[in-house]
Amino acid sequence: MQGYVQTVPEVSKQLPAPITRVLVFTATYNEAGNITEWVSRVHQTLPDADILVIDDNSPDGTTEILKELSTSITKLRVITRTGKLGLASAHLVGMREFRNGNYETLLTLDADLSHRPEELPLLLQELHHSDFVIGTRFGEGKSEYKAWRKFLSSGGNALARTLVPTGLSEYTTSMRAFRPLAVDAILNQPSHDEGYAFFLECIYDLNKANISLGEVPINFMDRGSGESKIPRGQIFKSMVVLVKLALGKRD
Numbered sequence: 425m426q427g428y429v430q431t432v433p434e435v436s437k438q439l440p441a442p443i444t445r446v447l448v449f450t451a452t453y454n455e456a457g458n459i460t461e462w463v464s465r466v467h468q469t470l471p472d473a474d475i476l477v478i479d480d481n482s483p484d485g486t487t488e489i490l491k492e493l494s495t496s497i498t499k500l501r502v503i504t505r506t507g508k509l510g511l512a513s514a515h516l517v518g519m520r521e522f523r524n525g526n527y528e529t530l531l532t533l534d535a536d537l538s539h540r541p542e543e544l545p546l547l548l549q550e551l552h553h554s555d556f557v558i559g560t561r562f563g564e565g566k567s568e569y570k571a572w573r574k575f576l577s578s579g580g581n582a583l584a585r586t587l588v589p590t591g592l593s594e595y596t597t598s599m600r601a602f603r604p605l606a607v608d609a610i611l612n613q614p615s616h617d618e619g620y621a622f623f624l625e626c627i628y629d630l631n632k633a634n635i636s637l638g639e640v641p642i643n644f645m646d647r648g649s650g651e652s653k654i655p656r657g658q659i660f661k662s663m664v665v666l667v668k669l670a671l672g673k674r675d
Contacts, residue, residue, distance in 0.1 A: 445528040446473040447521070448544070450535040451514035456484040457649025458537050463493050463500060465541040470531075475500045476521055477535070478514040481507050512622035515598075519607050530602040533559075538645050539599040546640045547601035554638030556606040556630050560594035565641035580662065584624060587670035590631040592639055596623050596662075599642060609633035621665035628669045 448466050452459060459477070466475055475497070479487045481504055490502040503517070515532065522530045531547060533539040543559065550557045561567040562581065577596070584595040610629050616622050630637060 445526065446470060446531060446548075447476055447518075447525065447527040447529070448473050448531045448533075449476045449478075449515070449518040449522070450533060451511055451518070452477055452479045452482060452486050452490070452535045453508055454482045454484040454486060455535045455649075456482070456486045456489055459486055459489055459535055460493065462535050462537060462541070463490075463497060466544070467497055467499060469541045469544055471499075473499065473531070474525070474527070476503070476518055477501070478503045478505065478517055480505050480509055480514065510618045511620065512616055512618050515622065516611070516616065519602075519611055522602075522607060523604065523611070528604065530607055531600070532602075533599045536649075539597070540643060540645065543599075543640075543642050544601075546642070547599070550638045550640050551601045551603065554636045555603040556635050557601040557638045557640060558592060558594050558627075559597060559599035559642035559644075560592070560639045561597065561642065561644045562593040563641055565594070565644065567644040568646040580666075583663070584627075584666055587666055588624075588628055588631070590627060590637055592627065592637055594639055595627050596620070597642075597644065598623060600626075606630055606635045609635050617661075617665055619661055621662040624662060624666055624669065 448470060450462070455462070463475065463477075466473070477490055477500070479490060479502065481487060487502070487504050490500070494500045494502055505514075518532070519530065529548065529551065531544055533541065533544070539559065547557045547559060559565070561577070567577065581593070581595050585593065588595075610626050613625075613629055616625055
């Protein structure tokens with residue numbers, strides 16, 4: 425398993441030659457203030473990649489903005505669901521769409537601009553050496569989180585590294601790159617947590633399946649418009665799930 429990965433000196437917008445058929449995915453709910461910039465920056469960074477956004481029928485107009493954007497950006501595809509069905513289920517749908525579309529690489533990131541689309545090529549470069557890559561805020565990575573949220577993030581990931589050691593420093597951020605083998609290792613699981621603990625479960629599942637893991641440092645920004653949607657209860661629930669994973673009691 426790979427541990428900390430050497431910093432790539434600068435972000436290149438050139439896709440490494442062996443990697444083709446890329447799908448960039450995000451899930452949205454009430455991101456009207458961010459989604460236009462997000463789509464634009466993703467498309468500018470990876471103009472040959474397809475973009476898939478799953479929106480849970482956002483009442484703030486996100487869906488309408490996405491549909492309008494898709495008329496001018498042909499690489500953009502939008503799936504609108506009937507209601508707020510959850511982040512984890514959206515990612516699973518995105519993974520199935522990835523496999524059904526015969527893509528070779530899946531990139532995922534948040535739609536709130538906390539992840540910089542311009543850093544996606546860093547994950548693609550490391551994907552030459554691993555089947556799964558995560559962007560890390562630790563080591564040489566950076567985070568703009570304020571004191572309390574930084575404490576929660578650092579503490580949660582430190583606990584994850586202790587209870588479920590994989591060689592990675594980051595377990596929770598959704599800025600990730602997958603080869604098909606890694607996606608299949610997640611989809612082959614019979615069930616997943618419906619909340620944010622899903623991201624912890626994915627790391628656990630990949631490690632158990634002996635998927636090669638890598639990471640690259642990223643600059644994690646404070647979100648753009650709007651407020652965080654992570655319920656306080658989800659933090660506690662994620663810790664409970666983590667303990668269960670450490671005990672080998674995956675639901």
